[in-house]
Amino acid sequence: MKHRKNLTTAAMAFAMVSVSFSAQAENIIRQTQLGSGLQYDQVTDDDSGSSITHLPIEEGGASYGLFARGSAWDESLYFLDSKIVGHYMPEASIEITTDDWLHQWFNGTSVPRTRADQPYRLAIRVSGLLEDDPDAPAATKQALYTHVGQNFNTSYVPGTNGEYTLASFYLGNSEPSYTPIYTALTPMAPTKAMGVETFTVSSLSDDQIPAEAILAEEMIMVWPISEAFIQGVQDNMVIRDNLPDIVVNYKDLYPLSMTYMQIYAGPPVLGTVGQEIPSTNRWHNTTVPQNEIISIENWETLVPRDGVYTIEVLSVTPFDNWQPERLSYVSFEVDRHVNINSQTVTSEK
Amino acid sequence: MKNFTTTLPRQLLALAAVSLSLASIATDASAQDRKLPFRVKKDGSVNYDDLKKLARQAPSRDSITDDELAAIKAKHVIKYDSLFKPTDEDMSPPRVDLYADSIILSDGVNHTLLPKRSLVFIPEKFQRRVVEAPVGKLILWPTFKNINSSWLRVQDVSLPIAKGEEPLADGIRRQLESGFQVVVSTYKNSPISVMPLKEPSELEGEENNLRKAGTRLSRR
Numbered sequence: 059m060k061h062r063k064n065l066t067t068a069a070m071a072f073a074m075v076s077v078s079f080s081a082q083a084e085n086i087i088r089q090t091q092l093g094s095g096l097q098y099d100q101v102t103d104d105d106s107g108s109s110i111t112h113l114p115i116e117e118g119g120a121s122y123g124l125f126a127r128g129s130a131w132d133e134s135l136y137f138l139d140s141k142i143v144g145h146y147m148p149e150a151s152i153e154i155t156t157d158d159w160l161h162q163w164f165n166g167t168s169v170p171r172t173r174a175d176q177p178y179r180l181a182i183r184v185s186g187l188l189e190d191d192p193d194a195p196a197a198t199k200q201a202l203y204t205h206v207g208q209n210f211n212t213s214y215v216p217g218t219n220g221e222y223t224l225a226s227f228y229l230g231n232s233e234p235s236y237t238p239i240y241t242a243l244t245p246m247a248p249t250k251a252m253g254v255e256t257f258t259v260s261s262l263s264d265d266q267i268p269a270e271a272i273l274a275e276e277m278i279m280v281w282p283i284s285e286a287f288i289q290g291v292q293d294n295m296v297i298r299d300n301l302p303d304i305v306v307n308y309k310d311l312y313p314l315s316m317t318y319m320q321i322y323a324g325p326p327v328l329g330t331v332g333q334e335i336p337s338t339n340r341w342h343n344t345t346v347p348q349n350e351i352i353s354i355e356n357w358e359t360l361v362p363r364d365g366v367y368t369i370e371v372l373s374v375t376p377f378d379n380w381q382p383e384r385l386s387y388v389s390f391e392v393d394r395h396v397n398i399n400s401q402t403v404t405s406e407k
Numbered sequence: 408m409k410n411f412t413t414t415l416p417r418q419l420l421a422l423a424a425v426s427l428s429l430a431s432i433a434t435d436a437s438a439q440d441r442k443l444p445f446r447v448k449k450d451g452s453v454n455y456d457d458l459k460k461l462a463r464q465a466p467s468r469d470s471i472t473d474d475e476l477a478a479i480k481a482k483h484v485i486k487y488d489s490l491f492k493p494t495d496e497d498m499s500p501p502r503v504d505l506y507a508d509s510i511i512l513s514d515g516v517n518h519t520l521l522p523k524r525s526l527v528f529i530p531e532k533f534q535r536r537v538v539e540a541p542v543g544k545l546i547l548w549p550t551f552k553n554i555n556s557s558w559l560r561v562q563d564v565s566l567p568i569a570k571g572e573e574p575l576a577d578g579i580r581r582q583l584e585s586g587f588q589v590v591v592s593t594y595k596n597s598p599i600s601v602m603p604l605k606e607p608s609e610l611e612g613e614e615n616n617l618r619k620a621g622t623r624l625s626r627r
Contacts, residue, residue: 084547086520088505096570096600097508097522101547112595114566125505133544135520137503160443164451175471177483203491204500226498227491234488240480248476258500270501283470316458329465341458374461380444381467 085126086135087111092144092269093118119144121271142261142271148186148201148231150259150274155179155237158376160314164343171279173312174251176377177238178278184259187231197264201273203229204260207243209253221256229259241280249283250310252347281347284317285309286371286386290354295390301361304354306371308340308385310347316340317373317385319352321360326368326387335360335369361392512536512551512589514558517543519551521591524600527562527575528583528590536589548598552591560588564601569594571602 089098089111098113113120124138156172156179172178184201188194205225224242243251258275290304291297311317318339322332335354342348361367370387374380445457471479509520518541529537536558552559562583567573569592583590592601 086505086547088508088522094570094602095523096602097525098594098597098599099520099522099548100597101549103547103549112597113599123503123505127545127547135505135545137505140503175476175479180485200492202494202498202500204498205485206499221499223497223499225485225487226494227487228494229491232490234490236485238483239485240476240483242485247473248480249471249473256500260500272501272503275500285470316462318462328469329467331463331465334462339459339462341453341455343453370466372462372466374458374464376444378467380461380464382462382464384466384469386470 085124085138088123088125089113090121090123090269091116091118092121092142092271095269115143117144119147119271121269140272142273147261148184148198148273150185150201151181151183152257152259152274152276153179153181154257154276154278155181156278158314160376164314165345169254169277169279171281171313172241173375173377174241174243174245174249174280174282177240179235179237180239180257181233181235182229182257182259183233184229184273185231185233189230195264197262200228200230200262202258202260202262202270203227204256204258205242206256206258207253208256209243209245224255228262241278243280245282251280252282254279281312282310284311284315284347284373284385286317286373288369288371288386288388291369291388291390293388293390297390297392298394301357301392304357304369306338306352306354308348308350308352308371311340311342311350311373312375313342313344313346313348315342315373315375317342317350317371319354319369319371321367321369323363323365323367325366326370326389328384330368330370332368332370333360364392364394366391506541511538511541513538513542514551514555515542517546517551517554519546519548521548521598522600524602525592525598526589527564527592527601528580528586530587530589532587533558533589558588559591560586561591561593561596561598563596564592564594564599566594569599569601571605574604575601 085102087100087102089100090096091113093116096113096116098111100111111122120143122141122143124140125135126138127133127135154170156170157176158171158173161171162169170178182203184203187200188198189200191198203226204223206221207224208221222244241251241255243253243255245251245253254277256275256277259273260275261271261273263270285308287307287309288304289306290302306319308317316339319335320332321335322330324330335357338352338354340348340350340352366389368387368389371385372382373385374382377383444461446454448454505520508523510523510526512519512521512526513536515536518538526537546554552561562575562579564575565573568575591598593599
């Protein structure tokens with residue numbers, strides 16, 4: 059998200075608000091004069107969404123909020139973006155980088171995402187604060203930095219649990235960056251963190267500018283670590299009769315992932331490349347984690363000889379350089395050899 | 408001061424371009440330049456053979472456990488430096504809620520959103536059309552106005568009137584108040600707030616602030 063322009067030579071401006079997105083055909087651009095609170099709405103109904111606002115910007119600056127209605131079946135109103143224009147407005151930017159850059163490439167979203175166990179990079183830049191100007195309004199001498207979290211519920215609907223503050227600071231001109239850092243969401247279990255973190259730099263209110271305004275804001279989606287539960291065979295089980303049907307629950311598959319099962323002879327050894335079990339692979343390129351139930355029946359051809367075998371559930375994600383990660387495994391023995399103890403007795407008469 | 412624009416030096420007028428956008432990362436050249444682990448077809452689907460090759464690699468690790476992850480996260484908590492001054496209490500970022508920050512006008516079936524203070528006049532019989540919670544579907548203003556033209560009308564106002572620097576002319580106000588329609592203030596066909604009329608002392612103070620701001624800017 060790009061943010062406010064610093065108009066060092068403009069005490070008053072007419073602003074051209076350019077909106078570019080494709081899906082929504084009806085949008086509201088709400089201009090709010092930060093000093094007085096005066097509001098001005100412009101509705102655009104074209105996809106290019108370019109509009110000239112006729113309302114001059116007051117001394118205190120103005121904020122612009124872009125809201126769009128969903129597509130035909132979705133009539134919710136969504137807040138998409140905001141900008142601040144005015145003199146004495148500091149500039150701020152926040153950048154978050156994760157290893158799942160393909161999410162943004164595939165899905166055309168500006169919100170990066172990661173997984174609960176994966177590091178990411180946070181870079182903050184604040185400039186233009188008038189720290190040494192005694193005449194400058196208080197709100198232009200420092201900004202507010204906040205880091206808030208919001209957990210998703212089990213149906214992955216954002217906004218149901220409310221935001222909670224993870225950190226809040228007053229911040230001057232600075233340009234820090236942090237890496238590696240991990241999600242600070244506070245779930246029941248670290249591996250199941252699921253929600254959104256929001257980093258924000260906002261202006262402070264004062265006598266001249268009574269409204270706080272967002273200077274820069276970036277979010278990161280966090281999804282839980284995948285799991286797999288194998289049912290039908292257990293560790294160290296000896297299978298003497300017919301091979302049992304196996305049911306495997308893939309849970310919380312990462313939205314961009316390939317998950318599959320393999321089998322090999324011998325006890326479990328990480329790094330072994332076995333035979334892929336047919337019809338167990340699931341490729342997902344979507345926006346939220348996925349669950350799948352896999353059923354394996356009539357798998358005699360996978361265990362041609364008696365002995366110890368290992369079945370593994372593996373998942374390939376953008377993390378660890380697309381190297382497969384083992385979610386679960388089970389090792390068992392197939393023993394179909396039948397010993398017939400018998401005795402032959404002959405007698406002569 | 409009747410109008411901000413007439414009191415400012417010409418050189419202080421500027422054209423500001425503000426771009427509000429949904430970032431389209433899909434066209435981001437820097438992303439495309441990165442090496443993809445698989446081929447992507449024109450329709451956006453992924454080459455399945457390439458995926459299968461990824462799946463033929465040796466697994467490199469087991470999923471991390473809660474205890475292992477907690478230990479790693481404890482070592483990598485963000486350590487804000489001294490430039491970050493803790494707030495006295497936890498603070499939240501400002502949040503945008505258009506519904507909470509608007510007038511919600513309903514025709515009993517659907518609703519629309521308007522800037523606060525944009526209702527110049529509401530006849531007694533239509534007081535209930537201003538609602539606290541949305542009713543039905545959201546219909547954006549231009550369409551809502553057309554659907555409900557029998558009881559809705561607009562009154563274009565000047566900027567000084569909108570900013571509370573000048574009153575709405577008595578004649579116009581009397582005419583509006585003698586009608587039977589809800590009146591929405593507009594500026595160049597778009598709804599706008601009409602701020603409470605300012606006292607002369609307030610106007611004088613604002614003018615002084617502007618002059619000071621202009622002087623300060625010219626020094627920088």
